[in-house]
Amino acid sequence: MVNRLSDATSPYLLQHADNPVHWWPWGPEAFAEARRRDVPVFLSIGYAACHWCHVMAHESFEDEATAAVLNEGFVAVKVDREERPDVDAVYMSATTALTGQGGWPMSVFLTPDGLPFHAGTYFPPRPVHGMPSFTQLLDAVTEAWRDRREEVVQSAGSISSQLAQIASPRLPGAVGEPELEQALQRLAGEFDAERGGFGPAPKFPPSMVLEALLRAGDERSLAMVADTCRAMALGGMYDQLGGGFARYSVDADWVVPHFEKMLYDNALLLGAYTHWWCRSGDPLAARVVAETVAWLERELRTPQGAFASSLDADSPDDGVLGTPGRSREGAYYVWTPERLRQVLGEEDADWVAELTSVTRAGTFEDGTSTLQLRGDVALERWTPLRERLREARDGRPRPGRDDKVVAAWNGWLVASLVDAAGVFDRPEWLDLAREALTHVWQVHHVDGRLRRTSRDGRVGDSDAVLEDVAALVLAAVRLAAADADGRWLERATVLAEHLVGAFGDGEGGFFDTADDGEQLYLRPRDSTDNATPSGLSTTVHALAELSALSGDPRWDEVAERAAAGAGGLVPRAPRFAGWLLADAVTRLRRPRVEVAVVGEPGDPRVAQLARTARVQAPAGSVVVAGRPDAPGMPLLADRPLVDGRPAAYVCRGFVCRLPVTDVEALSAELAAV
Known part of the structure; x- marks a missing residue:
């Protein structure tokens, strides 16, 4: 059956x-069916790379008996959280309010009007550790709907009303030097000086916080950046063979990752490591940037030139974890001493095992180890041994790929790729950025509006949310600057006009959904950075850079008001307000x-001046x-040129200093601003 x-x-x-x-997809037809049948809606939200989503699918959704119970008593709706982040956000708020925690798969029970009345995450096929089985839960909800309908509906209304009242506090506040210093002090207090990163396990890559610390630029801030970037790049969260970062480390030492690899993490970390290199010149930063771009191009680039969403955490085990054919988390990535010897021979394998912490006991499961580079390399x-291991690993069953294209994630990647291309003088990376943004613009921009996702060149039905529009403004501004192409500046302006008109709240802030979008039981608005920058903080950066490139001060005025509308987050919770x-x-x-920088394209003097500016100019320039x-x-x-020679003009608010014609003079100008 399909x-x-x-x-x-x-x-x-x-x-x-x-x-x-x-299953039904999310939409009015599913809720109309629930009203017709007079049954509740079971809403299941997850994403393709989610390990526990796969587990629950195999245990429950593929099981005929469980499916029969679900089909009899519910209209079942399946949502991809990456395609509908607005749906995910509003029902995650209900899940965390009802249970004290959230996660995926998210399992929410709704009235036919879409109001939540019970929620949870993963439910096992059999009772365990005090948790009911999924079928026991279904039976209990069915009984409550049948026998205590009025109580259930009243509870749903009360839950929704309370969530609407507490949803999305703006936390306004001007950020001056005292608040800025308080935020930096708080970050220093939460910093793990022994292992790098912030807070206890699990440790997520703090991409937006790293950007803030790099901009701060004092000795303490740069030390936190260096320790964190080195720990992530040398630990098991970074793919030492293929490049690219996993989603997070399950332990505080960056040894064992949650093995899924997301486009957004790698997009943001690409920018962070590029900017770290600008500050430090550390060769590790340059190596991570180059390897990550190579991985992105090899593993996530789609035939249309954009970038796919993720690689799965799971893959069929070839026996390294002892269960041939069974889908296991990490099976593609882990090693044993014996596997190293099979590929490298005894002498090289022993050296690599010592270098990468591959032990007989293992650092992961079943005597297997992730690869780390903990000593001097x-x-x-x-390098040649790494390549032999990567080629051998290519023969293993590969993780699945979620090949949908998400507008925001491609926007963040394009912005980082443009920066990396300019800093490291890699024009082929700029080609990647240009092709990706061109594809997203041509496919996702439909009838004057932006759509969030596409796949195989076919655009999806979901409207863009704030982060999509803002990320594409940021990407278009940076590409316009890199190519000196007014068409991208014009497109950025068109998107920015839509962003302000459709997402603005009338008080200087922004909602995450457009004013004419689907009306859920509450309109989501979240100013906090989590795994990705918030739509609001992306908007602040995008409009500030648009103002700088276009010379139109109104965009920076909008950005400044938006930042002030959530400025209270900065001193109170800087780990969740990194971009602000x-x-x-x-x-x-x-x-x-x-x-x-004015001159003829292809003139090496122009390229030298431009690269100097891109490396040394203050962040956000x-x-x-x-x-x-x-x-x-x-x-x-x-x-104009100066005596026929290429020249660089350093300006602020379009008011420029005298032009310079050599790299040394430009460096001095930039050091003085």
Whole structure:
């Protein structure tokens, strides 16, 4: 049997298309069916790379007997949280309110009007540790709906009303030097000086906080960045063979990751390591950037030129974990001493085992180990051995790939790729960024509006949320600057106009959904950074950079008001306000500049001046290199050559210092701003 998910653009939904559960996609038709049958809705939310989503699917949703109970008493709705982050957000708020915790798979029971009355996450097929089995839960909910309907409906209404009252506090507050210093002090207090990172396990990559600390630039802040970046890059969370980061470390020492690899993590970390290199010149930063871009191009690039969402944590075991054919988390990535010897021979295998902490006892499960580089690395010996191991690993069954294209995640990646291309003088990386953003613009921009996802060049039905629009503004601004291309500046402006008009709350802040989008039981708005920057903090950065490139001060005024609307987060919870903290550092301590480099494309003197500016200019600055008076690029207007030679103009608010024509003079100018 094929259920109603077979036409979905989401690979996660397609994974469930042949379940015996009579799944419906999210939409008014499902709720109309629940009203017609007079049954509650069972809402299951997850994503393709989610390990426990796969477990519950195999145990319950693929089971005929369980599916029969679910089909009899409920309308079952399946949602990809990456495709509908708005649906995920509002029902996650109910789940955490009802249970004290959240996670995926998320399991929520709703009235036919969409109001939640019971929630949880993973439920096992049999009772365990005081947790009921999934079928016991279904029976209990069915009984309550049948025998205590009025109580259930009243409870749902009360839950929704209370959530609406407490939802999305704005936490306004101006951030001055005292609040900024309080935030940096709090981060220092939460920093793990022994292992790097912040707080206890599990440890997530603190990408936005790293950006703030890099902008702060004092000795203490840069030490926290260096310790964290080195610990992540040398630990098991980083793929030492293929490049790219896993989603997080389950332990405080960065040894064992949760093995799924997400585009958004790698997009944001690509930017963080690029900016760390600008501050430190550390060769590890440059190596991680190059390896991560290579992994992105090899593993996540789609045939259309954009980038897919993720690689699964699980893959079929080839026997390394002792269960051939069974899907196991980490099976693709872990090693034993014996496996190393099979590929490298005894002498090299012993050396690699010592270098990478592969032991007989193992650092993971069943005597297997993740690969770490905890000591000094002799790259001349390690690099060819690494390549042999990677080629051998390529023969293992591969993790599944969620190949949908998410607008926001591609936007963050393009922004980081443009930065990395300019800093490391890699024009081929700029080609990757240009092709990805062109695809998203051409496919996702439909009838003047942006859609969130696509797959195989087919756009999905879900409207873009705030983070999508803001991330594409940021990406378009950076690409416009890198290419001196007024078309991308014009597109960024079009998106920004829509962002302010459709998402603004009338008080300087922003909702996460557009004013004419689907109305859920509450309109989501979350100013906190979590695994990704919030839509609001992305908006602040995007509009500030748009203002700097276009010369239109109104965009920066909007950005400043938006930042102030959530500024109270910065001193109170800086780990969850990293990009707002970064913006505050820029405004208070080292304001961004605009640098116009004029000359003929292809002239190496132009390239040298532009790269110097991209490496040394304050964070958040814009650097444009192109012919004087290039069409559609206000920053290049009225900026002539100097005695026929390429020149760089360092400006603030479009008011420029005298032009310079050599790298040393430009470095001095930038050091003085």
